Amino acid sequence: MTERASGVVQGTLDMLILRTLTLEPMHGYGIGTRLTQISDGVLKVNAGSLFPALGRLERNGLIKGEWRSSENSRRAKYYSITAPGRATLKRETRDWDVHSNAIARVLRASLGEL
Amino acid sequence: MALLHRLLAGVQQLLGRSGDADLELERELDDYLRRAMEQKVTAGMSPGEAERSARLEMGGSEQIKERAREGRWELAIERLSQDVRHASRSLAASKAFTSVSILTLALGIGANTAIFSILDGVILRPLGYPKPDQLMFLSTRSPAVGLTSFWLSPVEYFEFRELNQSFESIGAFHVGEVNLFDGDQPHRVRSAAVDEHLLATLGIPVAQGRLFTNGETNGTLPTTARGQPPPGTQPVVILSHELWQATFGGRPIIGRRLDIEGVSREVIGILPPGVDLMDHRPEVWLPIGLNPADRQNRAGHYLSVVGRLRDGVSVESARAELETLIDTWADRVGVSGEGLAGHTFIPANRTVYRGKRMPNPGHVLQFWPLKDEVIGPATQTIWTLQASVGLVLLIACANLASLFMARADTRRRELAVRTALGATPKRLIQQFMTEGLLLAIVGGALGVIVARTGIAVLVRTYPDSLPRTSGLRIDGGVLLFAAGVAVLSALLFAFAPLIHTRMQGLAAALREGTNRQAGNPRQRARACLVIGEVALAVVLTTAAGLLARSVGNLTSVDVGFNGSRLITFSTTLPPARYPQSAFRAEVYQSMLERLRGIPGVTSVSAMSGLPLEHIVQTMATDFDGYVAGPADPQEFADYTNHVLGNYFQTMGIPILQGRGFEPSDATSSTPVAVVNKTLAETFWKGRDPIGQRLRPCCSPQTPWFTVVGVSADVKEGAIDKKAGTEIYFALDQTASLGTTIGTMHVVVRTTAPFEESAPFIRNVAREIDPTVPIVRLREMSDVLQESIRRPRLLSHTVNIFAGLALLLSWIGTYGLLSYTVTNRRRELGIRVALGASRAAILAQILRWGLALVFLGTVAGVAAAIGLSQFIASLLFGIAATDATTMMAVVVGVMAVGTLACSIPAWRASRVDPLLLIRED
16 A cells, blocks of 8 residues: 555655745645646645645645635634745755766766766 | 644643633644635635535544644543553453453462562562671581581680671670569560670660670670679660560650569660561660670570671672681780690581591681571572462463453454554554453552462561561562563553564464454464463472472471470570579479470470471580590581480380489489490490480580480471480589579470460469560471471472462363364254264363373473473472472373363363354
C-alpha cells in the first residue's frame, strides 16, 4: 500500500501543495484543480492522495487548516502555508533544483561526456 | 517542531477532543465531492451523471480516510487498545482456558518472584554498610586440629592491627545474648560485644546520642574467654532502633540506666533502623572489654574480626601482604616460647618449625569478603531453589504453549473469517501476542500477590533458616523481575503456536478452516512439549526425592541421646549478681530441685553446652601419658561440657565404661571427669581410660581430673558432623574450682505433655529470680528439627515445586490426549463401526500417550544424572545418582502419566459411531 500520486513523483506532492498554497489559502478541491491547471493538465492529483498528504502536512505544522465560509455561504476547510512550511518549501525547492539539474545534465550528456 | 505538532495532534486525537479528525475529513471530502460535481455540471453533465463520475474519480471515502489515518502514530495505540479489547472479549469467552492459564501463570510467576526476592535480598543485595565490598571477615585456620575457620585470640587481633598496612580499619566483636530487665519484665536480647573500632570499620552511624568513644570499650583485666564483658568495662550500652521501639516504645531513653545481666548500664546511643552484624541483628551493643596491654593469653580464640580494606587496595594484594606477615610473624612480634605462650601464626606450608617436624602444620590468619561469611553455604540452597522454581515456570510455559496451540486450532474458523474480512497475518499475530501478554500481566499481578504470601509463609515456617531474611521485601527490582518473567513467558507460550507456521504461510494455515488432522505439525509440537514437560518434572522430582531422603537420613541419625519427652530451656544467672561461681552452681541446683517437684517430671539436669547447638571449643588439654607423634591428633578437646544433676540418665546417654557423676563428687577432693568414646579412643587407644588423667586449658593452677567413666558419643555440633572429642565435668565440683558458666541449658524429662509442664517450668524460673528470663523453652525434638532447618526448608520447598511440576505435566499430558481424542472422534467412530474392538482403541491411545511419557521420563532421568553433581553437596547419606530414588521417580511419574492418559483413552473407547453420524 505505497502512496503514489498519479503522475506525480513520489514525495514531491507535498512540495507541490506547499507551492500552490503560497499564492493564497485554498480548500482541498481548489488545490487539486489548481495543480492540474498550472501543470496544463499533466499532473492529476486524486482525492486518495491529496487528503492523506494534506493531513500529513497539517500534522507536521507545515500548513494550517481553517474552516471558513466560501462562496454561496458553504463552509470549506481552507489551508494556508505556515512559516515552517515556507522554510521547508524553500529548502526542498533548492534541493529539487540541484537534483533535477544534475539529472538533466546526466540525461542530456553527450556520448563523449559519458 | 514537526514532531511536537504530531505529538500534540496525536494526544488530542487520543483524548477524543474533537472526535473529529475523522469527522472533519468526512466533511472535507463531502465538500470536495460537491465541488467536483458542480464543476462537471457546469461542464454540461446531468446532475446524476456528474455525481457518478465524481464519486468514481474520488474513490471510496473510507479508503481515503483509512489512508489518511495511516500516518498517525496514535493509530498504533488505538489498534493496541482495540487488540486488548478484542483479546479480553475472546479470553472472557473461553473461561476455562483463561482461568487455567492465569492460575498456572500466577503460580509460576509467583513462585519465581518469591524465590527471586530471596535471591535478591540474600545474595544479590550488598550488605547495608557504606562501601560494603571493602569489608573482609578475618578468621584463623589450623589444619592440625581440623579448624578451617575459627576465631582470633585478642593478642592475634592486636598484633594484626599493628602489623598490617592493607586495612584502613579493623574491629573485633563477639555476639551472644544477654538478660535485660526493664524493671518490669525480664527479656533475653541478642547482644554484640564490640570494640570502638568495629563500629568505625563497618561505618555504622548513630541516630541518637553517641557511639563508643576512644578507649571506652577497653577493659583493664586480662581477657580470658568468650562471654560477658569482663568487670571493669564502662557500664554503657547502645541500643538498636528496633529494641528501643519494641521494648521502650520509642520514648526518650538516652542517659537512662538499664539492668543488663545484673549490671546497671547507661544508654549512650541509639542506632538507626536496620543495623545488622553478621545476620545476628544485635539489640544491645556492649563494650567488649579487651585489654590491649595484656599479651599473655595468646591462644584464647573467641573474637570475630572484620576489617575494611584501604581505598584502592585489592583483596589479592592484601592477601599477599598477610602471607608475608605470617611468614615471619613470631619474629615480628617477638614470641619464642613453647606451648601456649609461643602460640603464633605459622605458615601452612612450613613442615618443620623450630626443629620440630609438623605433619599438619600451620596456624594462619585468613580473610574473605564479609558478605561471603554472612551468606555462607546458604548460597547453594538459594540457587537450587531458584533453579527448581525456574523449571516449574518452564513447565508452566510449555503447558500454556500447548494450550495456545490447541486454542489456535479450535479458532481456525474464526481466524479464517477474519482473514477473509481483511485482517492481515501481522495483525492476527499481534492479537495472539496481545492475548498472551494480557494473560501474563494478569497472571503476573496475581503472581506478585502469591509471592508476597509465599515469602511471608516461608519466613514464618522456617525462621532463621536462611541469612538476611528479616529484611526480605518485594521492591522495585523484584517487581521488575516479575514483569520480565511475565513478558518473557508470554513471548514463550503465545509465540509458540506460530513458530512452525512461517509468516506468509500463516494466512494459508489459518484458511485451512476446520479441517483438523491428528498428525498435523502443531500436534507434533505439542507432543514434544509434553515430552519436555515430563522430562523437567522428572528432574525436579528426582531432586525432591533426594533432598527428602537426605532429611530422612538426617532425622534418623543417632544423635546419642533420647530426645523424646525431653523439655529444654536456657537461663543465665548474671555473674554480676551472682559473682561466686559456687553459689551460682547452688542456685542452679536449687532450680533443678524445684523442677523435680513438677508433676510428671522424672529426671532433671543442666549443662553448659546443649547437644546439636554446642559451639566447637577446641580446648587445649593435657592428656596424661599421651605424646602426640608427628601424625597423631594434637592435644585438644573439641567440646567440654559442665553438667549438673543426673546428666547421663536424664539425657539417656549410655555410660559405656565406669560411671557417670554422683552427688558425692561435688564434695570429693578428687576432680573427676567423664569422657566420650571418641576421646577415649583418640588419646588412650588400647588402654583403659578409667583412671587416666587430663588437665584442661589454660593455667598451671588447673588441677588434673581423673576419668571415672566413658559415655557414648553425642552429636554436639551438628547432626551431619562427627561427634568429636568431649569431656564432661561436674559443675558442682568445677564451680568450687572457679569455673564460671554463663548460660546453662536445663533439660527436664517428663511424662506430661509439653503444654502442661511449660507453665510450671516458667513458675519455677520466676521464683528463682524474677529478673532472669528463661529462653527457648521447647522440646528437645524441636532442637533436632531446628538443627536441620535449612535442609528441611530446601527439601520441603523443592518437594512443593516438584508436586507442582507433576501436576502441571499431568495437566499437559491429559490436555493433549483429551484434545487428540476429541479431534479423532470421527476416525475412531468409523473404526468402531468397521469392527475395531474398544480394547484395541483404548490400547492404541494409551500406547501413544505412554510413549510420550516414557520418552520424557528417559530424557528426564538422563538429565537428572547429568545434573547430579550440582546437588551432591546438599545431600546427606545418599548419592546424587541413587538408583532407588530414580526408580521410585520413574515409577511415580509413569503412574501419573498413566493416570493422565487413561481417562482420554477410555473416552476414546466409548465413542459411539451413531452419535457421530448424527452430529454431522
